[in-house]
Amino acid sequence: MSPIVRPPLRCFQGLIPSAITTCDAQGEPNVTYVSQVFWMDDGHVALSCQFFNKTKRNLLENPYADATVYDPVSFDPYRLTLRFMRSETEGLLFDQMAARIEAIASQTGMKGIFRLLSADVFELVASERVTDFLLPDDQPCASLAPEPLVGPRSELRGLQRVSQALCSTDDLRELLAVLLEALDEAFGFEHAMVLLAEGADDDDDAPYLRLVDCRGFRNVVLGTRVYLGDGLIGTVAQIRKPLRFSGLRAELRYGRAVRSAAERSPDRAALGPELPLPGLPDSHSHIALPLLVADRLVGVLAVESKEGMAFDDWDEPFLEIVANQVAMALDNARGRGQLAAGEKAATECDVEESPLDTPGPRTASATPLRFEFFKHDDCVFFGGDYLVRNVPGRILWKLLRAHADTGRTQFSNRELRLDPWLGLPPVKDNLESRLALLRKRLDQRCPAVVLKSVGRGQFELQLDGVLELIERGPDADPTAG
């Protein structure tokens, strides 16, 4: 028997379509594409069967088959010599393969039409890398692999960072902000979102997820509902297992090809609309993880990238650990009653609705609100007590000063970013987290001042009292009272 050469696992992520060749008992060959090849172990692979077709009929007559998978980075082919063993229609393997197909089917409006009929298990008779398919690489050329993430990337250190962030606060808004910030900075995951499970106990509504916070998306609407089973994220919530797509565009293209064919078939009446992608319109890699505590679904953490193969085999288990921590933290927050339906954090994402926001404009009372700003260390005191310092302190002082000077109440994140006095770094300024911290401090120590989110990147300064602002020089001692 030929030795088994194990192809890199990325060959099985569907970036380059695989084909299977079979023949019937009379020797008539048949070549067709297959949507999923699953490496089970060094002796077995499974192929997805969505439609009972000539390939299946051939395998029942003659078990031998030939399949080729391609390395999406090097374009090297690997030939798999196969012998059909059995079709599985339930169990772990079937569920695992079906989940990917269901997610794509749901996303492309083909629930129930494009589905796994069976996971066809083959004995791997031989596996070899096809040499000489490509001419020697005499010059370096572009690769599909994404550039390495900038800076040190130690998963353990990243986990530590995220873990610390999650333990640093028991406030939901801040928790979500620091989580998304830590995922970005520790793992380089710039585009991430958290959705919380809701509606399960409501007889009037099917269970759904609500998008409560996100980072790195421009046109995402906070508050958006995702019903269980709908699209990539809804499927993850339904099956309660993580799903990773390294070549989402390729898988969607395959799904759309099936859809296009289904539109010309009797199945067309059952087609639904194609769903928009959850975050980035041009997402290439997508990983979504269920947030589970015991057997309860708390929500879903979804991370996206415009790069293909952005998440490797290591990212998935690490993100699962992160997801477990997030699930517990969110569940604790919900247990404390912080998590009323639709609660959302203030981010730059569009705000569709905000039931938690204080209703109606406030009417300022005559209560004096005495703030002091100490220039030498950017400290802000309220009523003689320390309130906040550094960038959040400068932000607060800028807002209060502007209001006192001009009466302004409306502000934008953009103008904060453009103000050099605040000292925000040009990239990764973490403005949302800083605002979240500021809001938390105000809420705890100065509830008469509120920064109310009023739209995408916009907020309103609400005061219940009359401002009194005192600026202290570099020689002042903030602790002197």
Add this chain to the structure above:
Amino acid sequence: MVTKLTSDLVDFIESGVSLLVGSAGLDRKPVSVRGVGAAVGDDRSSVTVFVPDVLADRLTANLQENPRVAVCLSRPVDHRTLQLKGAVRAVRPSTPAEHALQERYLSGFVEQTYWVGLPRPIVRRMRLFPSTAIEFALEDLFDQTPGPQAGHTLDQSFVP
């Protein structure tokens, strides 16, 4: 049965799509090989496909035992896929004129795969020569686009 290709299908087949050539010997163990280059005969009922020699051994050995051949042509950008089946008439070394055809075909394939994310410099490295020309008489045409109709005999609704 004589099957004639429409001009749309001729254009599709010769445009530089993904091309796989399948065969099975007397042992009924099938093999397929990626080809680069396809030319439809003037009669529109025969097709010649080109396979680099370094990949062709098992394919040509099978074809000597059993002349049945299946050729799967798929456009990467939308997976529109056609399967041609027939009986091999000739297996021979390709000519210099056919090398030029293969090079044009590869240029088309490089562009098509570029649009689905494969860098051009990698796909340009696909080996072309020396190559074997496999000419076959076309007997059956199938719509192999993934979906519920995959494997059905091609009807007039198939527009590549």
